[in-house]
Amino acid sequence: MPNYENRYISNLTKDTYALILAGGRGSRLHELTDWRAKPAVYFGGKFRIIDFPLSNCINSGIRRVGIATQYKSHSLIRHVNRAWGHFKRELGESVEILPASQRCGDGWYCGTADAVFQNIDIIRDELPKYVMILSGDHVYRMDYGALIAKHAETGADMTVCCIETSREEAANTFGVMTVDNDKRVIRFDEKPASPNAIPGKPDLCLASMGNYVFNTEFLFEQLRKDAEREGSGRDFGHDIIPAIIKQHNVFAFPFTNPTGTEQAYWRDVGSLDSFWQANMELVSPEPKLDLYDDTWPIWTYQEQLAPAKFIFNDEHRRGIAVDSTISGGCIISGSQVRNSLLFSSVHAHSHSVIEESVILPQVDIGQYSKIKRAIIDRGCKIPDNLSIGYDKQQDIANGFRISAKGIVLVTPSMLTALAEKQALQNKNKKDLELA
Secondary structure (H helix, E strand, C coil), X not given: CCCHXXXXXXXXXXXXXXXXXXXXXXXXXHHHHCCCCHHHCEECCCEECCHHHHHHHHHHCCCEEEEEECCCCHHHHHHHHHHHCCCCHHHCCEEXXXXXXXXXXXXXXXXXXXXXXXCHHHHHHHCCCEEEEEECCEEECCCHHHHHHHHHHHCCCEEEEEEEEEHHHHCCCCEEEEECCCCEEEEEEECCCCCCXXXXXXXXXXXXXXXXXXXXXXXXHHHHHHHHCCCCCCCHHHHHHHHXXXXXXXXXXXXXXXXXCCECCEEXXXXXXXXXXXXXXXXXXXXXXXXXXXXXXXXXXXXXXCCCEEECEECCEECEEECCEECCCCEEECCEEECCEECCCXXXXXXXXXXXXXXXCCCEECCCCEEECEEECCCCEECCCCEECCCHHHHHHCCCEECCCCCEEECHHHHHHHHHHHHHHHHHHXXXXXX
16 A cells, blocks of 8 residues: 555655755865865765765655765866766766856855756756755765655755754854754854753754755745845855745754654764764774664675785784774785774774774774874874874874874875875984985
């Protein structure tokens, strides 16, 4: 017997166009985003952050997706083309890159609302009934069908997806909503220093996830008004939402787990500490984000690699990994890995030790090296006998970045600078000896 409720939702998702805003710089990730946009940052052993909102769209039945790119987007575009370029336009499916291209004037994208405004003609050609605006730099699983269904049922002009979070965490970081008993938004503050608390929950507030659903014509009308408004920052949080909540129906949609009883998994991995912590959560026995759940798969592009390999079983040289996630192409050669997450094609050489660390792809770790509570960027070649994460002052002297919570970030350019510094020191020492 047909499930008419699910059919109703499937019709709504077919009438929806999703636009993912993926042009963010991600400055709080420092050198991790020197050469890649934040949505292109690696996550979870084999994925990129952009894979999560894209997978949510496809799993929810939304097959028309645009990705607005701007900041250093080459690796992001390359990944999307490889992983998501197989959709058939003739079947009403598409995942398209929408780079900033001065479609509406001489400027590049200058705000989240402006990124949508500059693509109005592309969205209009799709003839959607609803437009969903998504942030491209958060990690979570969500059925957008329920969000769109609630938007339609309430008769909303706009629906804002939100989470309950601590007031301390939200301060100066998230847009915060105040709602009435029907969850209609009556106030919106963008990154307030002192967020309004949820009634009855003095330590919590209702934070925007940066995900919105609009009726299409209403969205176009508000974007045109905002583009003509002198002094506007062309941003949904700063400008669009505060301007419409008094005269239009703007509702909040709390993001909860499927039972609706508690906060669902959602992580803003926008800082080195939050990025490290979210990856470390995945190696626990029962992580809150279960990447092994095949009922809601996270899709990505993955190279064809050999299985992970562990070699040597001598008493003082044994290749082992405990409470860790090891990706394809890795070789653990007489080394020890504990409570760590290794991306693809990492080679850990004999007598090296890796603890509580996130190792991005194609890292080579030299003999007798020790790494603890660190993030090692893609392509690093860790020299023999180097210790990382054991002596803060030495890490600083080596040119590595130390986060607020003591996580060490190492990139290829830092290692190059360190090697040049050591070579110069050795030369000077040799010159002194010869003198």
